[in-house]
Amino acid sequence: MNQDLFRMTIDLNVLDHLGINLYSNIAAVLTEVVANTWDADAENVTITIDERSKQISILDDGIGMTVEDINQKFLRVGYRRRDYDSNNGNHTLRGRPVMGRKGLGKLSLFSIAEIIEVRSIKDGQCYGFCMSTNQIREAIETGQQTYSPEPLDCNEVGFTRGTQITLKEVKRQRLSPGITALRKRLARRFTVIGDANDFRITINNELIAREDREELANLQFLWTFGDTDLDEQSMPNLDMQKNLSNRIGEWPQKWNIRGWIATVHKPKQLDRSDIGSLNGIVIFSRGRLFHENILDKVNDGRLYTKYLTGQIEADFLDDNHQPDIATSDRQRIQEDDPRFTEILNFLKNRLQEVEVYWTKWRGDHSLKEIQDRVPALVEWFESFNEGLREQAEKLMVRLGTLPLDDENDRKILYKHGILAFERMKLRGSTETLVENLSNTGKLLKILAYRDVLEASYYRDIVKSRLDVIEVFQNLIDENVKEQRIQKYLFNNLWLLDPAWEAVTSSTRMESRLTQAKVIIDDPDEKNALARVDIAYRTIAGRHIIVELKRAHRKVKLLELLQQGQTYVDKLKRILLEEGEISPDIEVVFVLGKPLDEEKDNPGRLKASMEAVSPGSRVVHYQSLIKGAKNAYSEYLEKMEQLDKIQAIIDQL
Secondary structure, three states: OOOOOOOOOOOOHHHHHHHHOOOOOHHHHHHHHHHHHHHOOOOEEEEEEEOOOOEEEEEEOOOOOOHHHHHHHHOOOOOOHHHHOOOOOOEOOOOOEOOOOOOOHHHHHHHOEEEEEEEEEEOOEEEEEEEEHHHHHHHHHOOOOOOOOEEOOOOOOOOOOEEEEEEEEEOHHHOOOOHHHHHHHHHOOEOOOEHHHOEEEEEOOEEOOHHHOHHHHHEEEEEEEOOOOOOHHHOOOOOEEEEEOOOOOOOOOOOOOEEEEEEEOOHHHHOOOOOOOOOOEEEEEOOEEEEOOOHHHOOOOOHHHHHEEEEEEOHHHHOOOOOOOEOOOOOOEOOOOHHHHHHHHHHHHHHHHHHHHHHHHHHHHHHHHHHHHOOHHHHHHHOOOHHHHHHHHHHHHHHHHOOEOOHHHHHHHHHHHHHHHHHHHHOOOHHHHHHOOOOHHHHHHHHOOOOOEHHHHHHHHHHHHHHHHHHHHHHHHOOOOHHHHHHHHHHOHHHOOOOOOOOEOOHHHHHHHHHOOOOOOOHHHHHHOOEEEEEEEEEOOEEEEEEEEOOOOOOOHHHHHHHHHHHHHHHHHHHHHOOOOOOEEEEEEEEOOOOOHHHHOHHHHHHHHHHHOOOOEEEEHHHHHHHHHHHHHHHHHHHOOOOOHHHHHHOO
């Protein structure tokens, strides 16, 4: 039989799917470029951004490339250095662990620039070439199988070694959110930046420093893993720290965790509009970001999680001898891989310890804070003998750690605590007060002060949310009309994602989306499109489009892909006119029946959702109910015997 009877070909369209349309922001693109400079053994990386001319230059002092290197490695899509280079595939000449793996990161350049110029010097020889997205698209349209970049003159370069990549005609919306925010985002995407690893990065002549990891300055309690050693000078507000085990169960010997988890004094310290929320735990492997936030997969609705931040380093996730589990844009882990499950189990185990220490440490450290904040309490403490003083201090510590909506109400709370303690002292029953410190409901009854306590409201919110979940379940079980389900879900979008607690709507934006035929008001037209409705919301700078499909209808993946891309394109045009040039858009499809690909081809489903926009996904009515219950039921079970907040509130 003819050995050439069959053959596989790769279409240039792959550049569209894996480059031009895969990456959504400049930070993700520069992450790929910086990773390549690390692999090139560079010591210094200089990034220059000229917003006026829409150009970005990335210059490194690494080993550089010859013509053969350029053709066989840089221009070869899918070049897997770790597989092909037997000498320096896993580690560089300097002994650095190689970050690159798929050979696709260089394609990210096409997602932000129309023209890409590359000049490289190796062994005293300079070579340069230019790539154009317009020329690539022309090659695709004319059916060409290869693309040949244009050679560039290399006579007047301003460097003597390494590689310079110049991005021209950068898409203006990708230059957002600004130089300062970009520096902070890159600082959070690598653990190897700094003199310790002889790897320095500057953006517009300003060095990326540890201080750009701003969450460190606000840490109160810290838990480290393995030999992690953070600079104490970068954590001026740290009160306590402890090292925890970096392994669980029967992990292979080489499976070890480094990194840290920490809590801050107040949740609002983690709320950042410029670089996104810091309330999460990121995963690194081989020194670079590997998964953006694993905390949202834990399904822990307890209060302490609102104070959490951290990073975990797990090099075994990117083991050369194991399948690659990173998504195409290398920002997340494929969640169906056993290694992801192990990391999740590790985190859940360690967070159980963290919650115990957090509760104890908050109490231990709050007494001094209380005395400093309210000096009058010191005199009150000293008026008692040793036994009563200890009881009084326990009471004030408890009141000092109760989270309030308004800290100005704290002194009022102390006042009621003093009055209650003095009354019970006269009756000889202060022990009853102290015994009930752990029972929020009984404590509030004794103090006769309830309406400013965040803890009681949190309990109330959890209870009300479980009631919402029950009603939602009944609506589905009773097979009511989709319009009722739609209205109920849109009014409680946290059912889709527990993090969506502060979603806001924009009447003006919804009106523009209606004009653009994204949101449909006409019932006949809506019925023809076989959908219930679409909602538009925003949260923390993110734009969310939620589309409900009829519960009984079987939907095709191609339909969702086409609709989702249409929604995103129209919304981007509208937002660009509104002055937002780099929007973060997420599309959520809510279905009744599963897609065929969910079982037969989950990889295609993931790729399709990423093609719509990063973070887009398909969810089901029943999975919403299950996920919401998991997020809150554990907290409710543990708090049920501790307080009677609902009964107290009912008496107000």
